Amino acid sequence: MSLISKAPIFKPFTLALIQLGGISANKADNLKHAREKILKAATNPAKPQVVVLPECFNSPYGHVHFPNYAEDIEYVPGKPYDVAQSKSESVKMLSSAAKEAGVWLIGGSIPEREAVSDKLYNTCTVYNPQGDLIAMHRKVHLFDIDIPGKITFKESETLTGGTSLNFFDTDFARIGLGICYDVRFPEMAMIAARDGCHMLIYPGAFNLTTGPLHWELLQRGRALDNQIYMSMCSPARDMRSNYHAWGHSMVVDPMGKVLSEAGHDEEITYTDIVPKVFEETRAAIPVTKQRRFDVYPDVSA
Numbered sequence: 001m002s003l004i005s006k007a008p009i010f011k012p013f014t015l016a017l018i019q020l021g022g023i024s025a026n027k028a029d030n031l032k033h034a035r036e037k038i039l040k041a042a043t044n045p046a047k048p049q050v051v052v053l054p055e056c057f058n059s060p061y062g063h064v065h066f067p068n069y070a071e072d073i074e075y076v077p078g079k080p081y082d083v084a085q086s087k088s089e090s091v092k093m094l095s096s097a098a099k100e101a102g103v104w105l106i107g108g109s110i111p112e113r114e115a116v117s118d119k120l121y122n123t124c125t126v127y128n129p130q131g132d133l134i135a136m137h138r139k140v141h142l143f144d145i146d147i148p149g150k151i152t153f154k155e156s157e158t159l160t161g162g163t164s165l166n167f168f169d170t171d172f173a174r175i176g177l178g179i180c181y182d183v184r185f186p187e188m189a190m191i192a193a194r195d196g197c198h199m200l201i202y203p204g205a206f207n208l209t210t211g212p213l214h215w216e217l218l219q220r221g222r223a224l225d226n227q228i229y230m231s232m233c234s235p236a237r238d239m240r241s242n243y244h245a246w247g248h249s250m251v252v253d254p255m256g257k258v259l260s261e262a263g264h265d266e267e268i269t270y271t272d273i274v275p276k277v278f279e280e281t282r283a284a285i286p287v288t289k290q291r292r293f294d295v296y297p298d299v300s301a
């Protein structure tokens with residue numbers, strides 16, 4: 001018997017992705033700018049219920065920066081969290097912005113330092129419209145790649161990978177969390193879908209080598225494999241910074257159709273998420289009921 005609680009009934013909602021620009025070495029400026037954009041998104045006539053920030057929104061992206069920007073969050077899943085006592089200035093800002101905006105807020109990601117172990121993580125925190133911190137995801141798969149002559153990146157120089165898969169329930173959907181490179185691991189998305197998630201939302205920051213080839217393909221793949229909504233939110237591209245993000249924040253429906261795509265500058269996109277497409281896709285192409293676990297020896301139902 002599954003220990004996972006029953007997912008909420010899927011109802012329509014609107015999703016805002018903040019493709020944040022101007023991320024600098026000044027954390028206070030980054031937090032101020034992110035806050036302004038959250039409030040701007042929430043007051044748009046589209047009236048989004050969920051607002052998302054990109055990966056590493058409060059610091060420049062790079063393993064050398066993580067130790068200098070890391071914050072102590074001390075969130076224990078399932079336990080109430082007292083934001084007023086938090087040592088994290090980013091958590092305080094995100095909580096107050098979610099409350100003021102009255103939205104569910106997926107707070108991109110920030111470098112986190114776990115005080116007890118002194119380990120660093122790339123961490124996403126989630127807030128309800130009352131400003132409570134209600135979920136957290138530490139990037140599980142670290143971005144360690146080496147494409148000769150193009151890009152070498154090694155998050156594991158300073159970061160540790162998370163050890164849990166995470167989702168949260170709103171009053172209109174169950175939403176699974178991941179961060180950027182996590183999208184390359186179909187097992188993670190498959191487990192989230194089988195745990196009842198209606199949508200996956202991953203803050204991310206692809207680059208100019210893998211972005212053009214893989215950003216859309218991976219999201220459409222995860223969406224179609226699992227007949228689920230999928231979205232990734234990137235920072236805007238800044239050619240003056242050391243890391244050039246791909247941009248193109250995106251939402252894909254369960255048929256694999258791209259519903260919205262940003263360019264590469266700062267922009268907020270608004271997308272309506274409609275349960276009908278989720279239900280119709282699963283009824284028309286019933287792969288979720290046709291799996292042959294009897295012939296997949298390494299995977300169990």
Ligand SMILES: O=C(O)CCC(=O)C(=O)O
Pocket residue numbers: 055142143179180181182184204205206207210211214
């Ligand atoms: O997988 C990729 O190509 C990019 C991943 C990435 O940028 C990240 O994990 O931050």
